Amino acid sequence: xxxxxxxxxxxxxxxxxxxxxxxxxxxxxxxxxxxxxxxxxxxxxxxxxxxxxxxxxxxxxxxxxxxxxxxxxxxxxxxxxxxxxxxxxxxxxxxxxxxxxxxxxxxxxxxxxxxxxxxxxxxxxxxxxxxxxxxxxxxxxxxxxxxxxxxxxxxxxxxxxxxxxxxxxxxxxxxxxxxxxxxxxxxxxxxxxxxxxxxxxxxxxxxxxxxxxxxx
Numbered sequence: 423x424x425x426x427x428x429x430x431x432x433x434x435x436x437x438x439x440x441x442x443x444x445x446x447x448x449x450x451x452x453x454x455x456x457x458x459x460x461x462x463x464x465x466x467x468x469x470x471x472x473x474x475x476x477x478x479x480x481x482x483x484x485x486x487x488x489x490x491x492x493x494x495x496x497x498x499x500x501x502x503x504x505x506x507x508x509x510x511x512x513x514x515x516x517x518x519x520x521x522x523x524x525x526x527x528x529x530x531x532x533x534x535x536x537x538x539x540x541x542x543x544x545x546x547x548x549x550x551x552x553x554x555x556x557x558x559x560x561x562x563x564x565x566x567x568x569x570x571x572x573x574x575x576x577x578x579x580x581x582x583x584x585x586x587x588x589x590x591x592x593x594x595x596x597x598x599x600x601x602x603x604x605x606x607x608x609x610x611x612x613x614x615x616x617x618x619x620x621x622x623x624x625x626x627x628x629x630x631x632x633x634x635x636x637x638x
Contacts, residue, residue, distance in 0.1 A: 423465070423466055425455070425457050425468075425469075428457075428468070428469040429451070429452065429456065429469060431469065432451075432456075432469040432485050433448060433451055433452070436471055436484075436485055436486045437451065437485060437486055437489045440486045440489070440490055441490075442486070442489040442490055442492075442493050443493075444493045444496075446497070446519075446520055447489055447492050447493045447516075449519070450492065450516045450519040450520065451485075451489060451516070453519060454512065454515045454516055454519065454544065454546075455544055456468050456469065456485070456512060457469075458540060458543050458544055459482070459510040459511055459512040459515070459540045459544075460474055460476070460482060460510065461474070461475070461476060461477070469485065471484055471485070471486065472484060473625070473626070476509055476510045476533065476536065477530075477532055477533065477536065478530040478532055478533055478629075479626075479629075480507075480509055480530070480533065480573075480626060480629075481509075481625075481626050482509060482510050482512060483513075483572070483625055487604075487623050487625065488512070488513055488516065490604065490620065490621055491513075491570065491593050491604060491620075492513075492516055492517070494593055494604065494606045494620045495568055495570060495591050495592075495593040495606065496591060497517055497520040497521050497568055498520065498521075498567070499520060499521075499522070500521075500522045500567075501520070501521040501522060501567040501568050502521070502522060502523060502563070502565075502566050502567050502568070503517050503518075503521045503522075503523065503524040503525070503566060503567065503568040503569075503570065504524075504525050504526075504527070504559065504560055504563070504564075504566045504568070504569045504570070504582075504585065505517060505524060505525070505526040505527070505569075505570045505571075505572055506526075506527055506556030506557070506559070506569065506570070506571045506572065506573070506582070506628065507526075507527070507528065507556055507571065507572040507573040507628050508526040508527065508528035508533060508534065508537045508551050508572070509528070509533060509537065509572060509573075510533070510536060510537055510540055511526070511536070511537030511538070511540040511541045511549070511551065512540070513570060513572045514526040514537065514541065514546075514549045514551070515540075515541060515544060515546050515549065517549075517568070517570060518546050518548045518549045521548070521567075521568065522548065523548045523549070523550070524548060524549040524550070525549075525550050525552060525560055525563050526549060526550070526551045526552070527551075527552050527553075527554050527555075527556040527559075527560055528551060528552070528553060528554075528556070529553070529554065529555050529556065529628075529629055529630065530629070531553055534551055534552075534553045537551050538551050555630050556571075556628065557575075557579050557581065557628070557630055557631060558579075558581050559579070559581045559582050559584075559585045560585070561581070561584075561585060564584075564585035565585055565586060565587040565590065566585055566586060566587060566590060567587055567589075567590050567591070568590060568591055568592075569582050569585065569586055569590070569591075569592040569593075570592075570593050571592070571593065571594035571595065571628070573595065573625060573626060573627060573628035573631065574595040574596070574597070574602050574625045574626060574627045574628065574631065575594055575595070575596055575627065575628060575631040576596070576597070576598065576627075576631060577596065578592070578594055578596060578605070578607065582594075583607070583609070583615060586607075586609045587609065588609050588610070588611040589608075589609060589611070590608070590609045591606060591607070591608050591609075592606070592607040592608075592609075593605070593606050593607075593620075594607070595623065595625045599624060600624060601622050601623075601624065602622065602623055602624055602625060603619045603620075603621075603622055604619065604620045604621045604622070604623055605617055605618070605619055605620065606618050606620050
């Protein structure tokens with residue numbers, strides 16, 4: 423299979439039509455080898471407009487959904503980043519292209535190993551994957567410029583908001599089936615937050631994200 427041709431088609435036929443035009447995002451999609459973050463038996467589907475199973479009941483999100491979320495959160499050079507729900511490690515790799523460093527938290531030991539191996543194969547050395555329940559965030563390294571939640575939650579965790587710098591951004595998939603909202607939350611300072619819906623979609627929940635914790 424010609425992966426470079428498939429990658430080009432993914433960007434031109436799926437990503438750009440969804441109004442993902444940020445050059446930094448498109449460059450990240452070109453440079454991170456998506457086919458190396460899927461299970462070997464799914465490599466031929468790596469660039470398809472589908473969610474791909476990665477084990478433990480979790481799935482890799484559609485390329486356009488990942489790209490839209492990445493564009494919304496606007497990673498800048500030097501950003502400190504927390505990701506909740508590492509999965510295959512692909513989103514962590516995309517975040518790492520522009521950010522200074524990424525800490526990614528994954529509750530499933532099998533997926534921790536999968537992501538670490540995938541990141542090593544891609545020679546990405548500014549991501550650290552930690553095993554744990556991401557609903558608590560990672561307070562030891564807080565505060566963060568960016569928090570990316572790479573799975574659905576019913577409501578946004580107060581712990582995440584507490585770990586976000588003033589001026590920082592958080593992106594999460596919030597709600598219940600059949601339609602969830604891709605929400606961008608900005609910390610305005612003094613305990614004030616601004617939330618906006620970027621797009622609507624449907625993605626798998628984080629494993630422990632069933633109970634409500636905070637609502638705007």
